[in-house]
Amino acid sequence: MSSAAPGATIGRLPRRQMLADDVHEAIKALIMDHVLEPGARVSIDGLARQLGVSPTPVREALARLESAELVVKEPLRGYRTSPLLSREQLDDLYEFRLLIEPWAAARAAEHADAEGRERLEAEMRSCTTPASDTYDSYKALAAHDTRFHVLVAELAGSAQVRRAFERTHCHLHIFRLHYDRGLGEQTLSEHRRITRAVLDRDPVAAEAAMRAHLEAACYERLRPVSEDAGGPTQG
Amino acid sequence: MSSAAPGATIGRLPRRQMLADDVHEAIKALIMDHVLEPGARVSIDGLARQLGVSPTPVREALARLESAELVVKEPLRGYRTSPLLSREQLDDLYEFRLLIEPWAAARAAEHADAEGRERLEAEMRSCTTPASDTYDSYKALAAHDTRFHVLVAELAGSAQVRRAFERTHCHLHIFRLHYDRGLGEQTLSEHRRITRAVLDRDPVAAEAAMRAHLEAACYERLRPVSEDAGGPTQG
DNA sequence: TCACTCAGAATCGTGTAGGAAATTTCCTGT
DNA sequence: ACAGGAAATTTCCTACACGATTCTGAGTGA
Structure with missing residues (x-):
């Protein structure tokens, strides 16, 4: 289909970004900038306090980061940042x-x-x-x-x-x-x-x-x- | 016992270790078996009620499924199952x-x-x-x-x-x-x-x-x- | 009569606070 | 030095409050 139809409904503009998204990007930046060192424990409550939010959005962000394999989860033991690539x-x-x-x-x-x-x-x-x-x-x-x-x-x-x-x-x-x-x-x-x-x-x-x-x-x-x-x- | 016919009722989960993982697998199975039809809305509270858990593990499971692109999230509007492939x-x-x-x-x-x-x-x-x-x-x-x-x-x-x-x-x-x-x-x-x-x-x-x-x-x-x-x- | 608008309510997503269970750590006794 | 156990920390889940969205339905104008 032809794009750029005049007055066509462009996709709805991004709604207000949610807290979980900000937390997600923040943690990603922390990992990239070595603030969270490779293999370091990532405490849910600790991050929540540090970022000034409650643990729930931190949990959601970490779940997504785990799917992306930027952190690894050990059940009942918490998250750790992924180690450096060998x-x-x-x-x-x-x-x-x-x-x-x-x-x-x-x-x-x-x-x-x-x-x-x-x-x-x-x-x-x-x-x-x-x-x-x-x-x-x-x-x-x-x-x-x-x-x-x-x-x-x-x-x-x-x-x-x-x-x-x-x-x-x-x-x-x-x-x-x-x-x-x-x-x-x-x-x-x-x-x-x-x-x-x-x-x-x-x-x-x-x-x-x-x-x-x-x-x-x-x-x-x-x-x-x-x-x-x-x-x-x-x- | 593990009937997986389309339209099957959503059964209670035997809690093994981590609820969020079970919920994750359960939702994936629901998507695969067309219990959750393509494009259907996935209510967090509704799923929580049907699975007999609280909304928090459901949110964590959905966050991971969103990373895997099995569901799509519209901020402040909820999740939907991904549409069928064109x-x-x-x-x-x-x-x-x-x-x-x-x-x-x-x-x-x-x-x-x-x-x-x-x-x-x-x-x-x-x-x-x-x-x-x-x-x-x-x-x-x-x-x-x-x-x-x-x-x-x-x-x-x-x-x-x-x-x-x-x-x-x-x-x-x-x-x-x-x-x-x-x-x-x-x-x-x-x-x-x-x-x-x-x-x-x-x-x-x-x-x-x-x-x-x-x-x-x-x-x-x-x-x-x-x-x-x-x-x-x-x- | 029909279409449109807008207010109100129900619904649902989002974030917060708190409690139960498990693990880790540290201390004590042998 | 080593095993055993209790306290502290943390994860994990539940329950609840707030805000946005959407649905309903009555009212108004054409």
């Missing part, structure tokens, strides 16, 4: 990303409409080179990285792929592992290359660029301390 | 399955250990040909189908792929769409073919068998009633 789990995560994201990039190049391509360009325009080495600067760049990859998945036109990608919460896990490296000019140039391929409607190039991007990130981040070889700089 | 969504679901499951079958054939292969054989031994046309018979076969595909995903050795597959809840959605067809001797023979390829450590054959299995299921189930008209306007 080396094997990170490998596994990138293997999964390599399975779905290059595919998504190719599909995005194949059938992204004008509005989608404009959104992609806007996202690339909005990102600047990392200005400083502050925590907030890294966090802003990580947010761009998240939006970029979600957008590519969305442009692929498969809701299942987009949701499967989002539900990995891969950027949260990676940022939690090491928020102080891995994002820089190389990342941005690789994003630009993917964007160019999508805008050129070149599925093969888009898939290859995304694959190279993920492999570079995987290679660089999985071996953070070994500086034996300069990367192939395939990006 | 033709496009079902297409999308099978596209996603075709992306990850053949890959998983190949990996399972590559590196499934002895214990994993024994579990696969046991699952195939445990399933018999459909004995009757009763609802319970179909449901049992659907349960085997679920276990089989989850097991293949698990044998692939990638926790991300397994979770991504499980989180689609594809068997629940498909069963909800039409629980009265699509599973039969053909399904079992295709499962046997996949099993054989995995046991023979033949990744190429396993991948091809899984792909053929999904394409057959997709083709057969996507065109159950509109095989004559071809659906010119309506999806």
